[in-house]
Amino acid sequence: MRTWLLIDAGNTRIKWALADSAGDAWLAQGAAMHADAADLAVQWSAAFATAQPARVLAANVAGAAVRTRLEQMLAATAPGVAVEWFASSAQRAGLVNGYRNPTQLGCDRFAAAIGARTLVPGCPVIVANCGTATTVDAIDAAGRFIGGMILPGLGLMASSLARNTAQLPQIQPGTLLPSPFGDNTDDAILAGCLSAQAGAIGRAYAGHGAVECLLSGGAAPYIAPLLAQTPGLVLRHVDNIVMKGLHAVVRAEG
Ligand SMILES: Nc1ncnc2c1ncn2[C@@H]1O[C@H](COP(=O)(O)OP(=O)(O)O)[C@@H](O)[C@H]1O
Ligand SMILES: CC(C)(COP(=O)(O)O)[C@@H](O)C(=O)NCCC(=O)O
Ligand SMILES: [K+]
Missing domain, CATH: 3.30.420.40 (ATPase, nucleotide binding domain)
Incomplete structure (x- = not known):
C-alpha cells in the first residue's frame, strides 16, 4: 500500500x-x-x-x-x-470549479471544497476554513464550487484593531461569554470579531440552503460555540478539511 x-x-x-x-x-x-x-x-x-x-x-x-x-x-x-x-483547476476528483478563472481560486479552498464534497456528497454544503483569512465557500448538490467569501481571519480582525487605533488593546483569542454585548473593551472586541465571523458563515449557510456547515482551521474552536447557536444550522467541526481534500484526491487518482 x-x-x-x-x-x-x-x-x-x-x-x-x-x-x-x-x-x-x-x-x-x-x-x-x-x-x-x-x-x-x-x-x-x-x-x-x-x-x-x-x-x-x-x-x-x-x-x-x-x-x-x-x-x-x-x-x-x-x-x-x-x-x-496541488493547484486549482477547472475540475478534479469529482468537483467542478465555478470560479470565473478557475486557477485564481486559492488551492487550499479548492482542496477544502473537494474534502467537503467527499464528506457531504450530493447535497449543498458550506465549508468555512478559519485560518489567517476566513474563507466561506459554497458547493452545490451537483458537486460544483459556486463561489465564496474571503474575510480577515479572527486573529487578523482583532490585530488590525489593535494596530490601527490608539486605545484598543491586542486581545487574546477566546470564546464568547453568554452575553453578545461586551461590558469591557476586550470582551467588546471579541464579541464584534466573533460575531462578524459567525455572522458571515451563518449568512452564507442560509443563503445557500446548505444541509451542513463544515468548520475547520485554527480559529474554528473559538467560532464554533457562537455559530452553533445559529437557528437551523447543522455544524460539523473537521480537524483539517484541506488535508481531507488532498487525501480524497490521492485516493481518487491512486
Ligand atoms: N496555537 C495556535 N497557533 C496558531 N494559530 C492559532 C492557534 N490557535 C488558534 N489560532 C488561530 O488560527 C489561525 C491559524 O489557523 P490555520 O488554520 O493554521 O491558518 P493558515 O491555514 O492560514 O495557516 C491564527 O490566525 C489564529 O487566529
Ligand atoms: C484566501 C487565502 C488567503 C486563504 O489562505 P489561509 O488563510 O488559509 O492562509 C488563500 O486561499 C488565497 O490566497 N487565495 C487566493 C485568492 C482566491 O482564493 O480567490
Ligand atoms: K483559510
Missing part, C-alpha cells in the same frame, strides 16, 4: 499528515509555524523512519519562498520522492 505525505501550507502554519488509501486516519501528523519551519525536517525524519512516502501532494498559499523551503526539506528527508504542487 502506498503512503502519501499531504501538506497544507497556509499563511500562518504549515500542516502535514502521512496517509494511505486504507482508511481515514492519519498514520502521523504535525504542524509548524513559519518561523519554526525547520522543525518540519525533524518531524518528517521521525515519521519517515516508519513509513516513507511514495508521493507528496502539497497545497501552498504562502508564497514561493515557502515552496522553495519545503522543497529543500523534502529533498533532504525524502530524497527522490516526487512532489506535486
Whole structure:
C-alpha cells in the first residue's frame, strides 16, 4: 500500500499528515509555524523512519519562498520522492470549479471544497476554513464550487484593531461569554470579531440552503460555540478539511 505525505501550507502554519488509501486516519501528523519551519525536517525524519512516502501532494498559499523551503526539506528527508504542487483547476476528483478563472481560486479552498464534497456528497454544503483569512465557500448538490467569501481571519480582525487605533488593546483569542454585548473593551472586541465571523458563515449557510456547515482551521474552536447557536444550522467541526481534500484526491487518482 502506498503512503502519501499531504501538506497544507497556509499563511500562518504549515500542516502535514502521512496517509494511505486504507482508511481515514492519519498514520502521523504535525504542524509548524513559519518561523519554526525547520522543525518540519525533524518531524518528517521521525515519521519517515516508519513509513516513507511514495508521493507528496502539497497545497501552498504562502508564497514561493515557502515552496522553495519545503522543497529543500523534502529533498533532504525524502530524497527522490516526487512532489506535486496541488493547484486549482477547472475540475478534479469529482468537483467542478465555478470560479470565473478557475486557477485564481486559492488551492487550499479548492482542496477544502473537494474534502467537503467527499464528506457531504450530493447535497449543498458550506465549508468555512478559519485560518489567517476566513474563507466561506459554497458547493452545490451537483458537486460544483459556486463561489465564496474571503474575510480577515479572527486573529487578523482583532490585530488590525489593535494596530490601527490608539486605545484598543491586542486581545487574546477566546470564546464568547453568554452575553453578545461586551461590558469591557476586550470582551467588546471579541464579541464584534466573533460575531462578524459567525455572522458571515451563518449568512452564507442560509443563503445557500446548505444541509451542513463544515468548520475547520485554527480559529474554528473559538467560532464554533457562537455559530452553533445559529437557528437551523447543522455544524460539523473537521480537524483539517484541506488535508481531507488532498487525501480524497490521492485516493481518487491512486
Ligand atoms: N496555537 C495556535 N497557533 C496558531 N494559530 C492559532 C492557534 N490557535 C488558534 N489560532 C488561530 O488560527 C489561525 C491559524 O489557523 P490555520 O488554520 O493554521 O491558518 P493558515 O491555514 O492560514 O495557516 C491564527 O490566525 C489564529 O487566529
Ligand atoms: C484566501 C487565502 C488567503 C486563504 O489562505 P489561509 O488563510 O488559509 O492562509 C488563500 O486561499 C488565497 O490566497 N487565495 C487566493 C485568492 C482566491 O482564493 O480567490
Ligand atoms: K483559510
